[in-house]
Amino acid sequence: MARPPEPAAPRGAAPAGPAALAGEAVAGYLHEHAADFLRSLKLHGESGADTAAADRAARALRRSARRIGGTLHTFRPLLDPDWADGLRTELDWLSTTLAQEHACTSRLTLLLDALARLSGTAPVPHQTTGATATASTTVAGPLPAGAARAGALLERQLTLARTRAHSAALGALGSARFHALADAVTLLSSDLPLRPLAASRADDILLPVAADAERRLLEGAAALPLGRAGHPYNADALVPLLAEPGPASGEEAQDAPWHRVRRLLRLHRYALEVLEPLRPGGTPPALTRAGLLLDRHRDAAEAAGAAAVAARTPRIAPATAYALGILHADQRHEVEAARFAFQEVWPGSLAVRTRTP
Amino acid sequence: MARPPEPAAPRGAAPAGPAALAGEAVAGYLHEHAADFLRSLKLHGESGADTAAADRAARALRRSARRIGGTLHTFRPLLDPDWADGLRTELDWLSTTLAQEHACTSRLTLLLDALARLSGTAPVPHQTTGATATASTTVAGPLPAGAARAGALLERQLTLARTRAHSAALGALGSARFHALADAVTLLSSDLPLRPLAASRADDILLPVAADAERRLLEGAAALPLGRAGHPYNADALVPLLAEPGPASGEEAQDAPWHRVRRLLRLHRYALEVLEPLRPGGTPPALTRAGLLLDRHRDAAEAAGAAAVAARTPRIAPATAYALGILHADQRHEVEAARFAFQEVWPGSLAVRTRTP
Known part of the structure; x- marks a missing residue:
C-alpha cells in the first residue's frame, strides 16, 4: 500500500x-x-x-x-x-x-x-522538446560487438x-x-x-519565508547560462569532454549550478506544499516540468560520468572504449538537450512568483 | 592571380x-x-x-x-x-x-x-545558429593522452x-x-x-528551364525531414552510430538526401548565374547561406566517417578509441546542428522562386 x-x-x-x-x-x-x-x-x-x-x-x-x-x-x-x-x-x-x-x-x-x-x-524515443515526427525505422536484433561489450x-x-x-x-x-x-x-x-x-499569523510569517525560498530559486536560475542554453547545439556540455579526469573536471564544474537549481526548485516546491492550506492551487505545472527537466539533466550527467568511468577500466578492447566514447558524448548531448528544454519552459515557471507577495 | x-x-x-x-x-x-x-x-x-x-x-x-x-x-x-x-x-x-x-x-x-x-x-567557436554568448573559458595546453593519440x-x-x-x-x-x-x-x-x-528568345526558353532546376531543388528539400530537423536534439543523426559498418550504413542512408539537395542547390545557383544578364540581382543571400550549411553538413558527415574509419584501425589503445568515439559522436551532432540551421534558413530561400515564372 x-x-x-x-x-x-x-x-x-x-x-x-x-x-x-x-x-x-x-x-x-x-x-x-x-x-x-x-x-x-x-x-x-x-x-x-x-x-x-x-x-x-x-x-x-x-x-x-x-x-x-x-x-x-x-x-x-x-x-x-x-x-x-x-x-x-x-x-x-x-x-x-x-x-x-x-x-x-x-x-x-x-x-x-x-x-x-x-x-x-x-x-x-519521442523527445521532450515536443517532436511530433515518427521515430526512425529501426532494425531489431542483437547489439553490435562493441556496443554489446560496452x-x-x-x-x-x-x-x-x-x-x-x-x-x-x-x-x-x-x-x-x-x-x-x-x-x-x-x-x-x-x-x-x-x-x-x-x-x-501564518500569512504574516510563512509567505515571506516561502518567498525567500522562491527568491533563492529565481536567483539560482538567473545565474545559469540560459541565453547560451537557448542556442541549440552550442556544444557547451561537450567541453572539455576529453580533458584528463580530475576532482574538479570541466563537466562537474559546469553541471554544478544546474544541480543547485534542481535542489532549490525542490525546496521551493515543498514550501508551496506547506503553504497549500493557505494558498491552495497545487504545484504549478511549469514548475513540475522544469523540475523533471533538471532531473533528466542530472541523470544524463551521471550516466555520462558512468560511461567515462567504464572507459577507464584497464585492458578493455578498443571497440568497447569506442562505444563508451560515443555513449559518453551522447549523454552529454542529453545534458545539453535538457538545458535547452529547461530554458524553454523556465519563463513559464516564473508565474509562480505571483503566488507569494 | x-x-x-x-x-x-x-x-x-x-x-x-x-x-x-x-x-x-x-x-x-x-x-x-x-x-x-x-x-x-x-x-x-x-x-x-x-x-x-x-x-x-x-x-x-x-x-x-x-x-x-x-x-x-x-x-x-x-x-x-x-x-x-x-x-x-x-x-x-x-x-x-x-x-x-x-x-x-x-x-x-x-x-x-x-x-x-x-x-x-x-x-x-561561435555557432552558426547565432549564439552571442562568449565562448567558455579554456585552458591552453597540450592535448590529453587519448586525444593526442587520436x-x-x-x-x-x-x-x-x-x-x-x-x-x-x-x-x-x-x-x-x-x-x-x-x-x-x-x-x-x-x-x-x-x-x-x-x-x-532567351526569356521564352531559359526561364522555364531554370525554373525546372529550381523545382527539382524545392522538391528535393521538401522531401527532407525538415520538421524533424527543426526539433533540436532529436538525436537522429546519431542513429545508428554503433551499428556494424557496412556499404549501406544508417549514416550514409540518412545523409544521402541532404547531399542530393546540396548538389541541386548548386545547380540552381549556377542556373541563376546563367540568367544573370536577363534577371540581374546576384545569388539570394538565403540561398548562399543554405548552401554553406549543406557544405557544413557534408563536411561534418565526412569527418565523422573518417573518425569511424580511424577507430577501426587494428591494435589502437582503448584511450585512442574512446577519444575517436567522442569525436565521431561530436561530428554527428554537427551534422544534426547543420540540419537544424538549414531548416531555420530554408523558408527564406524560397523567395528566389519569384525570380522565375
Missing part, C-alpha cells in the same frame, strides 16, 4: 487554515510527513523477501525524509535552529544513502537504452555498485544512527521545538 | 541581354567559364614549386569545371544531348579527382580543431590519403583523358553544338 512516489501536493487534511498560526501550518505539514515516514518504515520492515515492496517503501521513506528536511531548512526561522539543523543533517544522510541503489538501477537502464538506440536496435561492462560495474548500495542501505536502516533518527521523527509529532515567531 | 574561389555571379561582360537568343545567353556563360578554365590550367602549369599557387589554380579549375558541367546539365534541352552528357561526365571526373586533396586537408583541420575544443585546449592517428591516415589524392590529381592533369577534356573545353568557345530550340 505504498504511495506513488510523487503525487500532487497534499491538501485537505492539514490542520491549518487562512487564519491559522504559522507554527500550526508548519507543524501540520511535518506531522503528515512524519506519519508517512513511520508508515513507510513499518512497510519496509514487513516487506521481507518482496524486493519490489521494499523498494517502494524505501522510495516513500526518502520522499518523506526529503520533505521533512526541506521544510526544516526553509522554515528554520520558526524552529529551534540547532535542533532543525541536526535533524536535517540526519535526514539528508538517510535519503542520500537510500537513493544510491535506485540511482544505479536507473543509470544502467538509461545507458543500456541509449546503447540500443545508438545501435539502431531500439526506436528513438553494455556488459556497464552492467557489471553498475550491478556491483547497486549491490554495494543495497548493503549500505540495509546497514543504514539497521544502524543506531537510524534508530536515533526514527526516534527524532517520532518525537517531531508531539514535541516540535517552535520559536516565539511561530505564534504569529 | 587566381580568382577567389566563390565570387559573386559574373555579370556585365556577358553578350546576352533581355532580347537575346537563349543559345547566346548559355554560350556567353559557357565561354566565360571555359576561358577561366583554360586560364587556371595555364596558371597551374606555371605554378611549379609554388604549392599555394598550384592549389589556388586547382580550385579555380574545379570551380569552372563545376559551372560548365552544371550548365550542360541544366540547359541540356538547348544542347546536343550526347555531346553535353559526354563532356559533363569528364568534367565531373576532373572536379571529383581534384577535390580529394583539398577535402583531406580540410577534414583533418576540422577533426583536429574538434579534438582541441573537446579537450578544452581551444575555445568553443589526433596523431587521424593525421597519419589523412595525410596519407592527401598524398595519394595529390598524386592522383597530378596524374589526372597529365593524362590523355585530361588533354582530351581540355581540347573539348577549348572547342566549346568556338563550336557549341546548339539545338534549334536555342534560337528562341
